[in-house]
Amino acid sequence: MGQLPSTVFIQPMSRFEHRRLDPGNVRPRRTAFSFPQSIPKHWLKGSPVQTHFFNAINLFVVSFEDFMGRVMRGRLVHLKDPEFLRQVRGFMGQEATHSFVHTKYLSNLKAQGYQIDRYLEVAERVFRDLFEKKFGPTLCVAIIAGFEHMTALLAEIVLSSGMLKEAEPAMAELWEWHAAEEIEHKSLAFDLLQVTNKSYLLRLVGALLGALVVAGFIHVGMAMLLRQDRQLWRFRTLRDVRELLLGKHRMAPRALGLFIQYFRPRFHPAQHDNYSLAEPVLQAQEPEQEGFRTRTSLETVSLSAK
Ligand SMILES: [Fe+2]
Numbered sequence: 001m002g003q004l005p006s007t008v009f010i011q012p013m014s015r016f017e018h019r020r021l022d023p024g025n026v027r028p029r030r031t032a033f034s035f036p037q038s039i040p041k042h043w044l045k046g047s048p049v050q051t052h053f054f055n056a057i058n059l060f061v062v063s064f065e066d067f068m069g070r071v072m073r074g075r076l077v078h079l080k081d082p083e084f085l086r087q088v089r090g091f092m093g094q095e096a097t098h099s100f101v102h103t104k105y106l107s108n109l110k111a112q113g114y115q116i117d118r119y120l121e122v123a124e125r126v127f128r129d130l131f132e133k134k135f136g137p138t139l140c141v142a143i144i145a146g147f148e149h150m151t152a153l154l155a156e157i158v159l160s161s162g163m164l165k166e167a168e169p170a171m172a173e174l175w176e177w178h179a180a181e182e183i184e185h186k187s188l189a190f191d192l193l194q195v196t197n198k199s200y201l202l203r204l205v206g207a208l209l210g211a212l213v214v215a216g217f218i219h220v221g222m223a224m225l226l227r228q229d230r231q232l233w234r235f236r237t238l239r240d241v242r243e244l245l246l247g248k249h250r251m252a253p254r255a256l257g258l259f260i261q262y263f264r265p266r267f268h269p270a271q272h273d274n275y276s277l278a279e280p281v282l283q284a285q286e287p288e289q290e291g292f293r294t295r296t297s298l299e300t301v302s303l304s305a306k
């Protein structure tokens with residue numbers, strides 16, 4: 001009898017339903033994410049800067065994705081095309097699931113000692129009391145379309161750079177799943193804006209406000225979390241921020257280049273083909289891995305509950 005290997009690798013259960021990417025049939029995937037307290041505070045390469053880049057997004061997307069759901073639900077009665085209506089409902093289902101899963105991770109941040117309640121409250125007030133109540137539905141749809149362009153371009157950078165390769169596995173899977181679905185549904189908010197109001201000026205205003213939301217909330221969130229770690233005013237932090245934005249992943253210049261595409265008068269999200277980045281994340285598992293899926297208790301998020 002041969003010797004047993006000293007290390008046994010166990011295939012982890014998948015934390016989300018694997019189904020092929022299908023931008024023409026957007027539907028939420030069932031999920032089974034849980035975030036044990038053993039996940040380290042700095043789960044990405046032990047780096048506070050890289051970890052808090054994602055943590056900061058986690059903090060505000062919960063409120064923003066709920067805001068998207070409320071705005072889009074109000075537009076459903078105006079949609080005459082049943083096929084497009086089905087697609088928008090699928091988009092809303094994906095965003096509701098993202099919000100549901102990211103809300104779970106907020107408990108980890110609180111258990112790690114981060115004071116995040118005030119930040120969450122401000123985000124909720126900006127999206128609900130300012131955007132929704134003062135701006136009106138048409139501008140809100142334009143902001144959502146601009147925001148969705150930003151999330152699709154960030155998803156492209158994250159998936160193409162391999163920056164999650166050394167992340168804690170549950171966190172890597174969380175962000176890869178979210179990024180892949182952002183690419184899958186990237187056209188829906190833009191198409192909804194075209195149905196709502198075709199104004200080029202409105203699209204630009206929405207893009208600028210959407211970019212402001214993303215950049216503003218990420219920067220404030222990162223600064224807040226780094227300050228609570230007592231890492232904000234460190235030379236190493238400045239060096240790591242520079243590396244994140246301008247280093248090997250060239251996040252800032254790539255984001256700017258992709259963002260500018262949105263200003264082309266004839267722009268449409270589907271013109272930029274980045275689906276191949278999302279396909280390997282979402283594709284169906286091989287038959288021999290089927291057992292892992294059937295052992296997983298997957299959750300669905302009810303749209304009406306959000
Ligand atoms: Fe999302």
Ligand SMILES: [Fe+2]
Pocket residue numbers: 095148151181182185
């Ligand atoms: Fe999205």
